Amino acid sequence: MRLKAVIRYDGVHFSGYQVQPNKRTVQAEIEKVLFKMHKNKPVRITASGRTDQGVHAVGQVIHFDTDLSIPTASWKRALNTMLPDDIYVNYVEEVSDQFHARFDVKEKEYRYFLHHGSDKDIFRRNYEYHSNKRLDVENMNKAAEQFVGTHDFTAFCAANSNVKGDKIRTVTHTAFIEDGDKLIFSIKGTGFLYNMVRIIVGTLVEVGLHKRSAEEIGEILTSKDRSKAGKTMPPQGLYLWKVVYSEKDK
Amino acid sequence: MRLKAVIRYDGVHFSGYQVQPNKRTVQAEIEKVLFKMHKNKPVRITASGRTDQGVHAVGQVIHFDTDLSIPTASWKRALNTMLPDDIYVNYVEEVSDQFHARFDVKEKEYRYFLHHGSDKDIFRRNYEYHSNKRLDVENMNKAAEQFVGTHDFTAFCAANSNVKGDKIRTVTHTAFIEDGDKLIFSIKGTGFLYNMVRIIVGTLVEVGLHKRSAEEIGEILTSKDRSKAGKTMPPQGLYLWKVVYSEKDK
Numbered sequence: 001m002r003l004k005a006v007i008r009y010d011g012v013h014f015s016g017y018q019v020q021p022n023k024r025t026v027q028a029e030i031e032k033v034l035f036k037m038h039k040n041k042p043v044r045i046t047a048s049g050r051t052d053q054g055v056h057a058v059g060q061v062i063h064f065d066t067d068l069s070i071p072t073a074s075w076k077r078a079l080n081t082m083l084p085d086d087i088y089v090n091y092v093e094e095v096s097d098q099f100h101a102r103f104d105v106k107e108k109e110y111r112y113f114l115h116h117g118s119d120k121d122i123f124r125r126n127y128e129y130h131s132n133k134r135l136d137v138e139n140m141n142k143a144a145e146q147f148v149g150t151h152d153f154t155a156f157c158a159a160n161s162n163v164k165g166d167k168i169r170t171v172t173h174t175a176f177i178e179d180g181d182k183l184i185f186s187i188k189g190t191g192f193l194y195n196m197v198r199i200i201v202g203t204l205v206e207v208g209l210h211k212r213s214a215e216e217i218g219e220i221l222t223s224k225d226r227s228k229a230g231k232t233m234p235p236q237g238l239y240l241w242k243v244v245y246s247e248k249d250k
Numbered sequence: 251m252r253l254k255a256v257i258r259y260d261g262v263h264f265s266g267y268q269v270q271p272n273k274r275t276v277q278a279e280i281e282k283v284l285f286k287m288h289k290n291k292p293v294r295i296t297a298s299g300r301t302d303q304g305v306h307a308v309g310q311v312i313h314f315d316t317d318l319s320i321p322t323a324s325w326k327r328a329l330n331t332m333l334p335d336d337i338y339v340n341y342v343e344e345v346s347d348q349f350h351a352r353f354d355v356k357e358k359e360y361r362y363f364l365h366h367g368s369d370k371d372i373f374r375r376n377y378e379y380h381s382n383k384r385l386d387v388e389n390m391n392k393a394a395e396q397f398v399g400t401h402d403f404t405a406f407c408a409a410n411s412n413v414k415g416d417k418i419r420t421v422t423h424t425a426f427i428e429d430g431d432k433l434i435f436s437i438k439g440t441g442f443l444y445n446m447v448r449i450i451v452g453t454l455v456e457v458g459l460h461k462r463s464a465e466e467i468g469e470i471l472t473s474k475d476r477s478k479a480g481k482t483m484p485p486q487g488l489y490l491w492k493v494v495y496s497e498k499d500k
Binding site: 008009010056080085086087088090119120122123125127 | 258259260306330335336337338340369370372373375377
């Protein structure tokens with residue numbers, strides 16, 4: 001039986017999602033719990049994609065196969081009882097054997113949380129990026145719109161990335177949501193390159209600080225030159241927000 | 251010159267406010283910074299009161315004396331540059347030599363953050379208390395009102411407390427503020443005993459779960475028996491919110 005689970009995690013104390021030797025990772029913690037539940041039989045989980053050290057998830061999706069006779073409705077509680085307190089299972093459902101958490105992704109949404117204002121919110125230091133200086137949100141929105149569409153995102157991909165194939169991706173939506181001094185950047189697309197969201201936000205912040213003009217985005221995309229784009233934002237403001245699959249996968 | 255500072259701190263990684271040998275405490279971190287600023291001369295700070303391990307502060311007040319010729323307006327920035335990222339100075343002002351952060355307290359406000367609902371908010375696990383079961387807020391408010399007034403709070407004081415003098419204190423205000431599934435309990439008073447807020451909230455939560463009736467509060471107060479009151483709530487939901495002084499101290 002194949003199960004799909006939507007999970008959230010606080011990235012602060014993880015060396016990212018993916019298993020690495022001698023590191024605390026999300027995948028390793030979940031597989032450790034499944035190993036115990038399956039009486040010391042290893043169960044491998046597959047996620048929609050990895051997240052880096054310090055990056056959070058609100059709607060990460062995983063799948064795994066099990067032969068346990070636990071009712072689907074009881075899986076959520078069983079997992080949450082055994083998982084550490086920085087991982088939480090939102091829900092679990094049975095899916096067809098054909099469902100694949102990575103290959104079947106139709107669209108992903110990431111969100112990046114920012115705070116602009118003179119006083120830092122220390123309680124949120126691991127959950128948002130703080131800018132002492134105010135950001136020009138109107139300008140940032142103008143720049144953000146230009147990412148929508150199908151582009152070669154080489155300029156917005158970490159230089160040390162070892163992506164196979166091309167760097168052409170489709171962004172379907174970008175928006176800044178304002179709430180007082182808090183600012184949430186939402187970006188949706190069919191696929192994202194390594195560090196792509198963090199470099200896009202880094203470039204937009206420079207637009208917000210009037211260090212660049214909103215009109216530059218097109219040129220940077222065309223240049224395919226990583227050094228033309230802005231800095232990579234720190235991981236703590238980034239959340240894998242939602243992963244969308246086709247209806248047939250439900 | 252005597253300075254008064256309003257500070258906030260995230261209690262998660264502190265063994266409380268007060269200096270203790272070989273422990274990371276708020277007082278020790280601030281005094282370490284002042285020691286450096288005063289060219290290795292020890293500067294002792296005095297707070298409005300201590301807070302326990304894991305308890306946060308949004309409006310803790312301290313005072314200290316200095317002979318440095320830093321303009322008052324520059325102190326905030328100077329301290330925040332040197333302090334660790336879980337302590338933040340809200341503002342600094344010059345006060346009279348007569349001002350005393352502990353002796354001159356007129357009123358204190360504490361807040362306790364709760365979340366009731368089936369899904370735990372893992373990003374807030376160090377900043378609020380989570381109850382799987384819904385709490386009856388109307389009932390809790392009825393019970394909370396009964397704390398207002400001057401009472402002997404022996405039943406709501408940690409049994410191992412070594413308070414000198416009596417345990418009569420005056421509570422001036424209590425209220426639950428609702429925001430969706432989030433609940434903030436505010437309590438104001440002229441003075442608080444050891445663990446008093448956490449035991450009051452623990453008792454109110456039992457009222458919210460219908461394990462006790464709202465009418466019991468008076469009897470518990472009269473009993474002066476700690477075992478009649480509810481459990482001590484965990485520290486992570488508690489915030490020292492505000493400390494009020496007389497106008498003359500400003």
